[in-house]
Amino acid sequence: MSLDDVLARIDADLPDATDRLLDLLRIPSISTDPAFKTDCDRAADWLVADLQGLGIDASKRPTPGHPMVVGHVGDSGPHLLFYGHYDVQPVDPLDLWDNDPFDPQIEDTAKGRVIRGRGSSDDKGQLMTFVEALRAWKAVKGDWPCRITFFLEGEEESGSPSLVPFMKENAEELKTDIALICDTGLFESKTPAIVTMLRGLLGEELTVTGPTMDLHSGMYGGIAMNPIRVLSGIIASLHDDTGRITVPGFYDGVPELSDELEAQWQGLAFDHETFLGDVGLSQPAGEQDRTPLEMIWSRPTCDVNGIWGGYTGDGFKTVLPSKAHAKISFRLVGDQDPLAIRESFRQVVRDALPADYEVEFSGHGASQASGADTSGDMFEAARKALSDEWQIPAAYIGCGGSIPIAGHFQQILGTEPMLVGFGKDDDAIHSPNEKYDMESFHKGIRSWARILDALS
Amino acid sequence: MSLDDVLARIDADLPDATDRLLDLLRIPSISTDPAFKTDCDRAADWLVADLQGLGIDASKRPTPGHPMVVGHVGDSGPHLLFYGHYDVQPVDPLDLWDNDPFDPQIEDTAKGRVIRGRGSSDDKGQLMTFVEALRAWKAVKGDWPCRITFFLEGEEESGSPSLVPFMKENAEELKTDIALICDTGLFESKTPAIVTMLRGLLGEELTVTGPTMDLHSGMYGGIAMNPIRVLSGIIASLHDDTGRITVPGFYDGVPELSDELEAQWQGLAFDHETFLGDVGLSQPAGEQDRTPLEMIWSRPTCDVNGIWGGYTGDGFKTVLPSKAHAKISFRLVGDQDPLAIRESFRQVVRDALPADYEVEFSGHGASQASGADTSGDMFEAARKALSDEWQIPAAYIGCGGSIPIAGHFQQILGTEPMLVGFGKDDDAIHSPNEKYDMESFHKGIRSWARILDALS
Known part of the structure; x- marks a missing residue:
């Protein structure tokens, strides 16, 4: 049969x-x-x-x-x-x-x-x-x-x-x-x-602490560094103008596509306009020199999954907070080493801290691609x-x-x-x-x- | 008597x-x-x-x-x-x-x-x-x-x-x-x-929106611009390296101290080390060329009073959020015009938005010094x-x-x-x-x- x-x-x-x-x-x-x-x-x-x-x-x-x-x-x-x-x-x-x-x-x-x-x-x-x-x-x-x-x-x-x-x-x-x-x-x-x-996944939660307590932004505003500004600066610095991630050594172990796979993906004629259009977007926002499929499948990423600090309720409160927090994750590809990237990322953050600032990290998973x-x-x-x-x-x-x-x-x-x-x-x-x-x-x-x- | x-x-x-x-x-x-x-x-x-x-x-x-x-x-x-x-x-x-x-x-x-x-x-x-x-x-x-x-x-x-x-x-x-x-x-x-x-006070709340819904950072990470990254970039850009605020026209109407007041303040011998030390800080973090008393009394400021977006609970969730929010306030001095600064700030934000992004503002008070x-x-x-x-x-x-x-x-x-x-x-x-x-x-x-x- x-x-x-x-x-x-x-x-x-x-x-x-x-x-x-x-x-x-x-x-x-x-x-x-x-x-x-x-x-x-x-x-x-x-x-x-x-x-x-x-x-x-x-x-x-x-x-x-x-x-x-x-x-x-x-x-x-x-x-x-x-x-x-x-x-x-x-x-x-x-x-x-x-x-x-x-x-x-x-x-x-x-x-x-x-x-x-x-x-x-x-x-x-x-x-x-x-x-x-x-x-x-x-x-x-x-x-x-x-x-x-x-x-x-x-x-x-x-x-x-x-x-x-x-x-x-x-x-x-x-x-x-x-x-x-x-x-x-x-x-x-x-x-x-x-x-x-x-893709693999590296998750990091960080808390930056400046003043030991929440301050009144009238009393201390202008003389005390604001932790949300510090955290924002760190996040903003993680990508360069071309969309590449700036953490030193981050691209170690990131492979290029084989010619065969590149040809296969070309053949898929990925409709990125529909893919993005479904969620209200139109422009692929990854590394400038990469195709949309590379951006989502074969290139590593850095995303902020959550951020919080200060007063987040209704109305306004002129607090200069003690702390600011973020949850950041990296999608990893090829042979990228999550533990090496974790260390390098943490060093980037420590190096970016102004005087008097401290940071605490907690890791949330570190899996290789x-x-x-x-x-x-x-x-x-x-x-x-x-x-x-x-x-x-x-x-x-x-x-x-x-x-x-x-x-x-x-x-x-x-x-x-x-x-x-x-x-x-x-x-x-x-x-x-x-x-x-x-x-x-x-x-x-x-x-x-x-x-x-x-x-x- | x-x-x-x-x-x-x-x-x-x-x-x-x-x-x-x-x-x-x-x-x-x-x-x-x-x-x-x-x-x-x-x-x-x-x-x-x-x-x-x-x-x-x-x-x-x-x-x-x-x-x-x-x-x-x-x-x-x-x-x-x-x-x-x-x-x-x-x-x-x-x-x-x-x-x-x-x-x-x-x-x-x-x-x-x-x-x-x-x-x-x-x-x-x-x-x-x-x-x-x-x-x-x-x-x-x-x-x-x-x-x-x-x-x-x-x-x-x-x-x-x-x-x-x-x-x-x-x-x-x-x-x-x-x-x-x-x-x-x-x-x-x-x-x-x-x-x-x-000092006067100008309060602004803003919400930047990228994708129309929260996305999975595995599926969209790398191709969809992250709103927390966008908001962080905007916040980070509001000060230059010397601590000055970059909003165009912001310093219009900011007066210099009179010689007499400068002398009086000099005489106060402000103990900024104790003032900062009480809250765990040591370095005045305002404009580089200003005295600590100027920083808190006679110079305008920009502080982030609150920020939030994405997943902020315990553990980790690999969300690429639709929105990110911040409450930002400016302390104003001299003849700074809160309404002119509001417009200029909003334009700075709009100009910084990447493709497909929108922003909503709501004002929280605008009082002159x-x-x-x-x-x-x-x-x-x-x-x-x-x-x-x-x-x-x-x-x-x-x-x-x-x-x-x-x-x-x-x-x-x-x-x-x-x-x-x-x-x-x-x-x-x-x-x-x-x-x-x-x-x-x-x-x-x-x-x-x-x-x-x-x-x-």
């Missing part, structure tokens, strides 16, 4: 596959709210039963929080791991939902058929694309494409507190040739993509499979944010992560009326069948 | 004068708290009765808030107005008081005898220095030194909402040759002083009287903050204000355990007797 038979089976089985997904979506597995602890457990049980029904050796594995679902199947060929998560975001504000978030519906919309409900896109729908692909494969071929390990989490939406300890304790069991992660989307809702670059090594055959094989299914050339893309699980696979297990997903930009994940396009679900299942065929 | 007789009478009457003050201090005339409305009324009645007892035509005059006390006496000579206020600050936190704030006590401390209680310094004790001087004068001389109008307020600690309307409605009645205002202090707690320069015209004989006469009493040369000094009543006398009545007071820096006005030194009270009464003698 050929891949085409598997794809045909997927097409024929789509109604049943959809019913199974709806069944899973009915379980309100909100991981962050203790009131839903039993429901998280039920979702894990549902998955264990479904995998066992396929003949997979799956079980619920306890953690201090919600359980992991781990399963193994197959005994020859390359060893793939599949990661997804069965927990979902809270549903507040409930009154903005058109329907009960846990009574999922199939809806026909102007843009096509969608599966509506909490978790439909993030991540139960995506998770089930892989399960359904494997179900069809087994049904048609009577065997497994290769060795496969399932690793399904129930705490992704609440910070994954048990993830790293569990991976470390079970490293031998979870080590595979590659880790398939299905929690991302199509590029601009249409181009299949494998995320191969994830992660990039998948796409040089092996697997990445190119998967990319071709995706291109075949979607009839659009698939691309290796970046992701400006962090997906910590990707780095964990690399650092804890030494396994290369391959991030493939079928979500669309308008899926409203984390928001009311979350949906997953039937196209995403259907072609997602077919995509995995093709990828399994290509990798095995 | 001579001035010496009046001064001797003051010395002899000090115990009774103190008892009268204690009596007034027992009335909890907290103007800002409606629960004490009756008490404010009682304090006004007490003053009316005391002035009438002296033979002064005094009465309680209703306002929409607490009443004014107005009285007139004398029929020849120059016409002086005396202003003080009978209301007091709230007493919270009550547990930080060593005694009931409205059960005033005479205490002997290491620094001398003090009158302890709410309002002892601000302003009942100061107010009574003038009343007692006049009482002694009348007792010794049997007549009045000149024409005197009393104008006592009961809303000074709650923003004086009725003051300006009352002054406007009764302008003819309140117009005099000079307005004596007793609500200030000795310079550095030892040098008698007349405040002749008060006020300076007394000391060229007439009265100021020099009063200065000599104060020097004689305290045996230290009295000085014309500045005040960095605002005392709006001074400007009102000038603008509404065309009357020159003369600010004379005897408070000390450690009087703890507005704080628990407020006190007034017996020295301030006693020599304050004697000072007014000398000033009345000099002016009449």
Whole structure:
């Protein structure tokens, strides 16, 4: 039996596959709210039963929080791991939902058929694309494409507190040739993509203190240096006129794009006007000599995420405050060393302090960028499979944010992560009326069948 | 009978004068708290009765808030107005008081005898220095030194909402040759002083808006300009490296000190190290080529009184906010025009905005500096009287903050204000355990007797 038979089976089985997904979506597995602890457990049980029904050796594995679902199947060929998560975001504000978030519906919309409900896109729908692909494969071929390990989490939406300890304790069991992660989307809702670059993150909170107490700006204004002015000066100095970040050594380890990737990204014809226009902007404001995609994927950044000091209530109070505070973060790429940058940044701040001033820092996370090594055959094989299914050339893309699980696979297990997903930009994940396009679900299942065929 | 007789009478009457003050201090005339409305009324009645007892035509005059006390006496000579206020600050936190704030006590401390209680310094004790001087004068001389109008307020600690309307409605009645205002202090707690320069105040609140919504700094960081960075850049640009304010036209109308005032201020030998040291600072941080006293009295300033934007709670949130806000104020001197500076400042901000950015302003007050015209004989006469009493040369000094009543006398009545007071820096006005030194009270009464003698 050929891949085409598997794809045909997927097409024929789509109604049943959809019913199974709806069944899973009915379980309100909100991981962050203790009131839903039993429901998280039920979702894990549902998955264990479904995998066992396929003949997979799956079980619920306890953690201090919600359980992991781990399963193994197959005994020859390359060893793939599949990661997804069965927990979902809270549903507040409930009154903005058109329907009960846990009574999922199939809806026909102007843009096509969608599966509506909490978790439909993030991540139960995506998770089930892989399960359904494997179900069809087994049904048609009577065997497994290769060795496969399932690793399904129930705490992704609440910070994954048990993830790293569990991976470390079970490293031998979870080590595979590659880790398939299905929690991302199509590029601009249409181009299949494998995320191969994830920016790292360095967070710093700082408090500058001048006078030991809040002062009256009439009495001390003009003779006492104002801490908000000091902090503003520091923030203003972090970028030069061309948009480059001025922290010494900051660009050490920042790589240039390969010619191949540059060509791929060129081919994506990123519509930055729409991307910015959606949020009321028009001009890319990063480094002058960089393309918009470089700005959000492959170049490091410095943003102020919060600032406060003095009187911030209604009306006016002529206070000359003692302190000013900011939360500043750096998105990192390539081999940038977060700890070296932290030290350099702190020195910049200390050097900028006027007489009598002090500064206190507290670090909030320091994670290096992660990039998948796409040089092996697997990445190119998967990319071709995706291109075949979607009839659009698939691309290796970046992701400006962090997906910590990707780095964990690399650092804890030494396994290369391959991030493939079928979500669309308008899926409203984390928001009311979350949906997953039937196209995403259907072609997602077919995509995995093709990828399994290509990798095995 | 001579001035010496009046001064001797003051010395002899000090115990009774103190008892009268204690009596007034027992009335909890907290103007800002409606629960004490009756008490404010009682304090006004007490003053009316005391002035009438002296033979002064005094009465309680209703306002929409607490009443004014107005009285007139004398029929020849120059016409002086005396202003003080009978209301007091709230007493919270009550547990930080060593005694009931409205059960005033005479205490002997290491620094001398003090009158302890709410309002002892601000302003009942100061107010009574003038009343007692006049009482002694009348007792010794049997007549009045000149024409005197009393104008006592009961809303000074709650923003004086009725003051300006009352002054406007009764302008003819309140117009005099000079307005004596007793609500200030000795310079550095030892040098008698007349405040002749008060800085004005221009308040501006601004909100800069970039993206139309808060963004994820992973997704948009690097391509979307951060509003906190924009606002910080604007704030940082408001001063140059020498500490001068860069707003175009800002220094128009800023006068240089007269040689005479410069000499007087030199003579004060201002101890800026202690002034700054009290609040944990050591370096005067104003314009490089200015003395510390100029920085706080005669030079204009720009301070940020508050700033906020993005995530300011515990932990970290990688938001790239839509908006950033600041409250900025300028202290003004000489003939600086607040409205012209407001326009110039707003233009500076608009010119500094990057593409796609907007700014909204809201003004919070725009008052010009006020300076007394000391060229007439009265100021020099009063200065000599104060020097004689305290045996230290009295000085014309500045005040960095605002005392709006001074400007009102000038603008509404065309009357020159003369600010004379005897408070000390450690009087703890507005704080628990407020006190007034017996020295301030006693020599304050004697000072007014000398000033009345000099002016009449």
